[in-house]
Each structure stands twice: as C-alpha cells, then as structure tokens.
Amino acid sequence: MxxxxxxxxxxxxxxxxxxxxxxxxxxxxxxxxxxxxxxxxxxxxxxxxxxxxxxxxxxxxxxxxxxxxxxxxxxxxxxxxxxxxxxxxxxxxxxxxxxxxxxxxxxxxxxxxxxxxxxxxxxVRTPPADIPIATGLPRSGRRILTVGTDCALGKKYTALALSRGLAARGADVSFRATGQTGIMIAGSGMPIDAVVSDFVAGAAEILSPAAAPGHVDVIEGQGSLFHPAFAGVSLGLLHGSQPDMFVVCHDPRRDHLLGYPASPLPSIETVIAQTIALGRVTNPAIHCVGVALNTGGMDAAVAEAEIAAYAARLPYPVADPMRGGPAFERLLDACQETS
Amino acid sequence: MxxxxxxxxxxxxxxxxxxxxxxxxxxxxxxxxxxxxxxxxxxxxxxxxxxxxxxxxxxxxxxxxxxxxxxxxxxxxxxxxxxxxxxxxxxxxxxxxxxxxxxxxxxxxxxxxxxxxxxxxxxVRTPPADIPIATGLPRSGRRILTVGTDCALGKKYTALALSRGLAARGADVSFRATGQTGIMIAGSGMPIDAVVSDFVAGAAEILSPAAAPGHVDVIEGQGSLFHPAFAGVSLGLLHGSQPDMFVVCHDPRRDHLLGYPASPLPSIETVIAQTIALGRVTNPAIHCVGVALNTGGMDAAVAEAEIAAYAARLPYPVADPMRGGPAFERLLDACQETS
CATH class of the missing domain: 3.40.50.720 (NAD(P)-binding Rossmann-like Domain)
Structure with a gap:
C-alpha cells in the first residue's frame, strides 16, 4: 500500500x-x-x-x-x-x-x-489483490473502532483525533484508514467499501494485523449497522476489526439518515447494544468507551450544552473530538483503560 | 442475466x-x-x-x-x-x-x-455492471428469505423446495438465486458474494424487484449474521431483500461453524431475534415463519424425532423440506399466511 x-x-x-x-x-x-x-x-x-x-x-x-x-x-x-x-x-x-x-x-x-x-x-480505492477470507481468530494488540448512527458524521475525524490524542500522550498507536480520504491522509489503508463482499472481514483483518500487546490501532469506521445500503460493509468491518473498544459517532441535529428521509436515525443506545451483540462474534470483550458528538458549526455554548445533555443521559464520556478540552481528555482516558 | x-x-x-x-x-x-x-x-x-x-x-x-x-x-x-x-x-x-x-x-x-x-x-459469478446503491425503499410483492445458523446447511435447498412447494399449490412464485449453484439451476440470479461490498444491498434490491402484490420471491440466503467472515454479505442481502418472512435453516448435528472450530453455532432463537432486529431497518413487518432442519443422512425415525424435538421447543413450524410430509405442508401454510 x-x-x-x-x-x-x-x-x-x-x-x-x-x-x-x-x-x-x-x-x-x-x-x-x-x-x-x-x-x-x-x-x-x-x-x-x-x-x-x-x-x-x-x-x-x-x-x-x-x-x-x-x-x-x-x-x-x-x-x-x-x-x-x-x-x-x-x-x-x-x-x-x-x-x-x-x-x-x-x-x-x-x-x-x-x-x-x-x-x-x-x-486509492482499488483494493489489493489476494485478500484472504477472514479467519475470525483473535490477534494480539488492542483495537478501537469508530462506529456511527449514520454515514458522514465524523467517524474518520474522530479516529484521527483519537490517534493524535493518544500519540500525544505517548501511546504506541496507528490510525487505520478504511476510506479514500483516510487513505490519502495516512498514505496507506484499505478501501473497505470497494472490496468484494466475501472478503470484507478478511480485508479488515489484514488492515489491522497482530501487533505488540500495548499497541493500539484506531480504525476508521464506515457506514452504520442500521443503514439500508451500507450496513453489510459496517458489519464486515466490525467482525474483521475485532475491536476491544468502540466509540459511537453521532450528529445531534440529524433525525433521519442522510439521503434516506424515510429512515429514522437509530438511537445511540441501540447502536451500542447492537454493536456489542454483533461484535462479540469475534471479540467477546468488546465494549463502548464513549460517544463522539459532531457539533461542527454550533456556537461554543450551544455545543457545550449539547455535549452536557448527552453526557447526563449516557454512562460514557461524551465529547466533540474536534473541540478538545476536558471532555475529550476523558474520552482519551477511557480509550487507555485496559479492561 | x-x-x-x-x-x-x-x-x-x-x-x-x-x-x-x-x-x-x-x-x-x-x-x-x-x-x-x-x-x-x-x-x-x-x-x-x-x-x-x-x-x-x-x-x-x-x-x-x-x-x-x-x-x-x-x-x-x-x-x-x-x-x-x-x-x-x-x-x-x-x-x-x-x-x-x-x-x-x-x-x-x-x-x-x-x-x-x-x-x-x-x-456465472461475475456480477452485472452498474449495480445501484440500495434505496431502502419498500417494494410491492412479497418476499421470503432463507437465513441460517451457519453456511452450507441447506439455505439453497430450502429456498428451492419452498419455491416448488408453493408453485405446486398454484402460487405465483419465483426462486431468486444468490450463489453460483443456484444461478446455474435457475438460469439467472445475482452472485451476491462477488459483488463489491458498497453495492450488496443494491444488488439484492434488483435481484428481487417490485412485483404484483400476490407474487412471492423466495430468495436464497447466504452465510449467517453470526459468521466471522461472511456476516456482512448476509446483512446486505437481508437489507436489500427486505423480506416479509424468513425461514431459519439449521443442522442439528453442528455445534460450531463449519471450518471455524473456535466459533460456536448461534442458537436458532438468537438468529431469529437478530434477523428481526436488523431486518426491521428495511421491513418493519419482517417475521419468522418456520425452521428448516437439515436431517440429510439420518434414519427416518431419528429425523422425525429430531424434528419433533425442535417443534416442541419453538413456536414455529419445523420441517426438513427435503423429506416433505405434513410438517413441510405446515411450513408452506405459514409461508402463505398474510400477516
């Protein structure tokens, strides 16, 4: 690559x-x-x-x-x-x-x-040849996947911000790109939505190979498990990534899927429960470590109130990674807890 | 095609x-x-x-x-x-x-x-060009999808048997093939596991187009939602097929996924619950109409006892479609009930 x-x-x-x-x-x-x-x-x-x-x-x-x-x-x-x-x-x-x-x-x-x-x-969207069928076997190293309530609401930016934030703390961390923009930014990666469907989970396995026990891969999520067109991509990526941790990305202004006016947005709680239920197939230890709220374009005070409201509702750190601050530091803390 | x-x-x-x-x-x-x-x-x-x-x-x-x-x-x-x-x-x-x-x-x-x-x-495994992104919009006509607790345990045979059984009752029915063997048998179909992952649900939509209200498509399932390599294919097919009804295919002799000794087989109940939870994204009316038990190679008496045991446990008709008989007729009845 x-x-x-x-x-x-x-x-x-x-x-x-x-x-x-x-x-x-x-x-x-x-x-x-x-x-x-x-x-x-x-x-x-x-x-x-x-x-x-x-x-x-x-x-x-x-x-x-x-x-x-x-x-x-x-x-x-x-x-x-x-x-x-x-x-x-x-x-x-x-x-x-x-x-x-x-x-x-x-x-x-x-x-x-x-x-x-x-x-x-x-x-950059041409996948490598000879991607294997996924093995489903556990790999060494730790993995964080960004998932979402929809497409195009911050999974890539969140993964990049987490990678840089963890690196700034001295962690041994790699950003793993799964879309064309992420691949251009990182200079490597796997264009997961261009992979033939039989090989999607296998592609996710080779994107994030076995690593040193302390190493963390932060993997850019794709789509959503509740998206009528792209959920299969999301599920193959989830299974192949076998994440230990995931962060749910959400835009509080969105009430239906982008471009799908008849499809209501799933709740964050539903996405968490379903990601755990399905993710357990390849990693029984999978758990949610936080929520990344996209407050881009909001006034700072409005964004802060929005973040506080979600934080009061959910038993996880909630932050807009692009705004940083103490909330984002708490999200990074959660990513560094071993459990 | x-x-x-x-x-x-x-x-x-x-x-x-x-x-x-x-x-x-x-x-x-x-x-x-x-x-x-x-x-x-x-x-x-x-x-x-x-x-x-x-x-x-x-x-x-x-x-x-x-x-x-x-x-x-x-x-x-x-x-x-x-x-x-x-x-x-x-x-x-x-x-x-x-x-x-x-x-x-x-x-x-x-x-x-x-x-x-x-x-x-x-x-036959080369998909058509220009498959669209799925719309997720409801289509007229009725659809039955065969799903499974694993790969290679009877989803194709069950779909073929249901199609022929319904046709024999005079129903307006089409078998929709999604794998190479099914396509060779039917003379048409969609090699779903060879489709680029972004387009899997869209491919399932065009495989089973809008039809007369009384028409039934019986769609050959692929993989399993709990398979570490192929679940993404299964989910894209589920969403694009937007089935009204599904039949769970199971082999009572299997306790782990074929070729994946570390992966236990999910229970039929788990597969039903998860198929409904995920299938609701494109069809809120999705429901299970029965279980197809693969008893190939068993003595008739053993097979009958096996079928009876599952039927006692589950609130659905249970049959081995390849053995026919009253149990299979009850499964066909369930496929013809409109609800």
Whole structure:
C-alpha cells in the first residue's frame, strides 16, 4: 500500500457546488495541511477549501507532485467536464490521485496523457489483490473502532483525533484508514467499501494485523449497522476489526439518515447494544468507551450544552473530538483503560 | 442475466475427493436432473454424482451444449490439472460454465481453446455492471428469505423446495438465486458474494424487484449474521431483500461453524431475534415463519424425532423440506399466511 503515500499536492475541486461533496479536500486540508500547497477549481465551482488558488504549474513549482481529486460527483464517476483539467495536470508534471470507484485509466484521455507525460494515475480505492477470507481468530494488540448512527458524521475525524490524542500522550498507536480520504491522509489503508463482499472481514483483518500487546490501532469506521445500503460493509468491518473498544459517532441535529428521509436515525443506545451483540462474534470483550458528538458549526455554548445533555443521559464520556478540552481528555482516558 | 441460462450439460467433477467440494454438481443433479446428461471425472476423483460417465463427445451427442464445473477447489481457483480436460471440452464443442471467483478467460489455455472452437466461457459469478446503491425503499410483492445458523446447511435447498412447494399449490412464485449453484439451476440470479461490498444491498434490491402484490420471491440466503467472515454479505442481502418472512435453516448435528472450530453455532432463537432486529431497518413487518432442519443422512425415525424435538421447543413450524410430509405442508401454510 506504500504506493498510496502522497507527498505535496494540489487539491482539485472540479465544478463542485455542494460542500458535502468536497469532503476529501476538506479532510486533506484539516489533517494533512502541511502537504497541501493549494487548490484548483473550475470556473463553475462555488465551494472552496480556503487554500491558495494555484495553477498546476505553480503547484509543481512549489513542490507538489500530485493533483488530488478532492470532490466526489454524485454517482462516483469522473464528469467529462473535469477531463481536460486533469489531462493538463498530467502534462504539467503532476500525478493524479483519485478515490473514485471508477478507475482513472478507464478514461482514454487520461491514459494517453499519463503515457505522454510519464506521470502516474493512482487509484486509492482499488483494493489489493489476494485478500484472504477472514479467519475470525483473535490477534494480539488492542483495537478501537469508530462506529456511527449514520454515514458522514465524523467517524474518520474522530479516529484521527483519537490517534493524535493518544500519540500525544505517548501511546504506541496507528490510525487505520478504511476510506479514500483516510487513505490519502495516512498514505496507506484499505478501501473497505470497494472490496468484494466475501472478503470484507478478511480485508479488515489484514488492515489491522497482530501487533505488540500495548499497541493500539484506531480504525476508521464506515457506514452504520442500521443503514439500508451500507450496513453489510459496517458489519464486515466490525467482525474483521475485532475491536476491544468502540466509540459511537453521532450528529445531534440529524433525525433521519442522510439521503434516506424515510429512515429514522437509530438511537445511540441501540447502536451500542447492537454493536456489542454483533461484535462479540469475534471479540467477546468488546465494549463502548464513549460517544463522539459532531457539533461542527454550533456556537461554543450551544455545543457545550449539547455535549452536557448527552453526557447526563449516557454512562460514557461524551465529547466533540474536534473541540478538545476536558471532555475529550476523558474520552482519551477511557480509550487507555485496559479492561 | 439471460446468458446464464444453460441447457443440457455435462457435470465436471475434476479430481475431487471431498464430497463437500462437489455441491454444485450435487445441486444440479438434485434440482435440474433433466438437464444433466452425465458426469466427467479425472482419474484421481473419488466422488461421483451418480450420473452416467460420459466423454465430452458422448455428452455432445446426447444434446449437451456445456460442461459445467461442478466442484470448487479449496481457494476457489482452477487447478492446472483440470485445464487440459477443460480445453478438450471446448474443442469437443461444449461451452464451459464456471462459478469460481477466478474468471475462465484468465487462463490462456482456455482463452485460446475458446477462440479456436468458437465456444463460450461463461462465468456465472461475475456480477452485472452498474449495480445501484440500495434505496431502502419498500417494494410491492412479497418476499421470503432463507437465513441460517451457519453456511452450507441447506439455505439453497430450502429456498428451492419452498419455491416448488408453493408453485405446486398454484402460487405465483419465483426462486431468486444468490450463489453460483443456484444461478446455474435457475438460469439467472445475482452472485451476491462477488459483488463489491458498497453495492450488496443494491444488488439484492434488483435481484428481487417490485412485483404484483400476490407474487412471492423466495430468495436464497447466504452465510449467517453470526459468521466471522461472511456476516456482512448476509446483512446486505437481508437489507436489500427486505423480506416479509424468513425461514431459519439449521443442522442439528453442528455445534460450531463449519471450518471455524473456535466459533460456536448461534442458537436458532438468537438468529431469529437478530434477523428481526436488523431486518426491521428495511421491513418493519419482517417475521419468522418456520425452521428448516437439515436431517440429510439420518434414519427416518431419528429425523422425525429430531424434528419433533425442535417443534416442541419453538413456536414455529419445523420441517426438513427435503423429506416433505405434513410438517413441510405446515411450513408452506405459514409461508402463505398474510400477516
């Protein structure tokens, strides 16, 4: 997975007008800011990551070696409107890094430009070959998985914040990425939702291999056990990860699943009970260590009140990992308790 | 999926010495006997489906148009030792039909023989392109899913027996295959375990589309919600199938998962409770209608006592669908009750 390590890069935002589609760009900006030299947008784009606007040539001059596609179009494809800009990036000497389901080399214009320029087309969402069937056997080392009441509410940010928080305390910790943005941030990982379903749990097993007893893997969760489209991915990841601990991620403003207006959000308590019931199949010691509340965009006082209300209701530490503070320290304490 | 419809065929048993690996051949023999003209074995094989031993030329003369690979080698590949016989089958004028994960055209010798003979290489385990993300929305028509306490204990046979039993009663019913053997028997279906995990529930949705209110789809289950390797497949299939009813398949002789000696079998009651809890995400009306007990190989009296013991314990009809009789009729009755 080393070929997924990317150095300095230019973030491509395409013609994006919906901030929710730019989460790869935002993720790299928020967690790998030092590697992002700037951003490139088409004239139609209305969303920005707030980075310097650079041409490919300017980015290359500032040490960028790749243009990273930082937006996902609905459907997961690469719109025709992006292709000239992507081909020009190759001609300007940049690799192209993509996390789309569609492979870059499926587009003839990009294949030709890559051949012409000698630059690489890097698909981080292509799983490795020869993933084994899961064994279900216990592995040494400790594991924390972030799970959620829904998709897209903070499982990746929570896992990254826990990893950095534990590392800052001197713990021996690895962040294990399972989605395209996380893989771009970490430089390695497993695009779990692109793995053939028979091998999902096996893929999670090799993502988080046996380790020293004191080592902790913090594994980025995917989907939700109660999601009508993606629960199978979540369950395979849960079984293969065999976590000792999990943190439930939740957005208090959401009352139905994102994009599924007929599907009510499950309660945090339901997610905890079900994660334990199903997670026990591969780790009888699985337990919840806390709740990560996404309060992004709230006033500080409103966020604090929201966190306090959930903390009063639940017998676990509750924190917004992105706000830090004593609540987050208590969540880190819980992750470090051995039980 | 029409190109998967196969006519008269010769069953290829390779060099198989373990009956458990020959379940595709046994499935075709048991459920599509009229299409099987005979079997072809390599000298090392010790397992037989009990059909006439024919050469490819003899099979072709009896109207066979295809040689069907009826065995799975450990690992799911095609052993080198099989290749000359498979190439000879193409040269004798037969297509080759395979349900392996590996594609037939990945083997140069087969690709060349197919080109030379003009015969087809048919991979039933290749999913269709452009499977959508699941919508989770309710569909018209009724659905029955077979689920299990483990893999390989009768989910396919139960679904086939229920389909035929309901059809014999005049019901408007379709068998929906989700595995390679079922697809070969039905001539259509969805190789669900070969679908990329993000699309498993969506694949189950298109396998069993909206239908007339009185129509019943009987859907072949896969894996088990408590299987450390395959539960994600089972959950995606459950959510996408949105069954109104399910039948739990169980082998009373099994106390741990097949091939997973450290994993105890879940109880039937646990499987029922969990299938309902998770299945409610896409169908709040989901309920258990019965238990299919695999008593294959038992004396009739022993089997009857076993069935009676489970029936006394459980508030559902219990039957071995392969033995038929009044118990099976009660299971069919339960499938026809609208509730």
């Amino acid at each position: 080393d070929n997924r390590a990317i150095g300095r890069c230019l973030l491509f935002l395409g013609d994006v007008t919906e901030p929710g589609f730019a989460k790869t760009a935002f993720g790299l900006r928020d967690w790998a800011r030092e590697r992002c030299v700037g951003e490139l947008r088409l004239p139609q784009a209305t969303v920005s990551a707030g980075l310097p606007q650079l041409t490919c040539e300017q980015a290359a001059a500032q040490g960028a070696s790749a243009l990273v596609i930082g937006v996902a179009a609905p459907g997961g494809g690469i719109p025709d409107a992006w292709v000239p800009a992507l081909a020009a990036a190759l001609d300007a000497g940049l690799d192209i890094v993509s996390g789309m389901h569609v492979r870059l080399d499926a587009l003839p214009a990009l294949r030709e430009a890559a051949a012409r320029s000698g630059r690489r087309l890097v698909d | 029409d190109n998967r419809a196969i006519g008269r065929c010769l069953l290829f048993l390779g060099d198989v010495t373990e009956p458990g690996f020959a379940k595709t051949a046994f499935g075709l023999r048991d459920w599509a006997r009229e299409r099987c003209v005979g079997e072809l074995r390599l000298p090392q094989a010790t397992v037989s489906a009990g059909l006439p031993q024919l050469t490819c030329e003899q099979a072709a003369a009896q109207g066979a148009s295809a040689l069907v690979i009826g065995v799975a080698a450990p690992g799911g590949g095609i052993p080198d030792a099989w290749v000359p016989a498979l190439a000879a089958a193409l040269d004798a004028g037969l297509d080759i039909v395979s349900g392996m994960h590996v594609r037939l055209d990945a083997l140069p010798a087969l690709r060349e023989a197919a080109a030379r003979s003009g015969r087809r290489l048919v991979d």
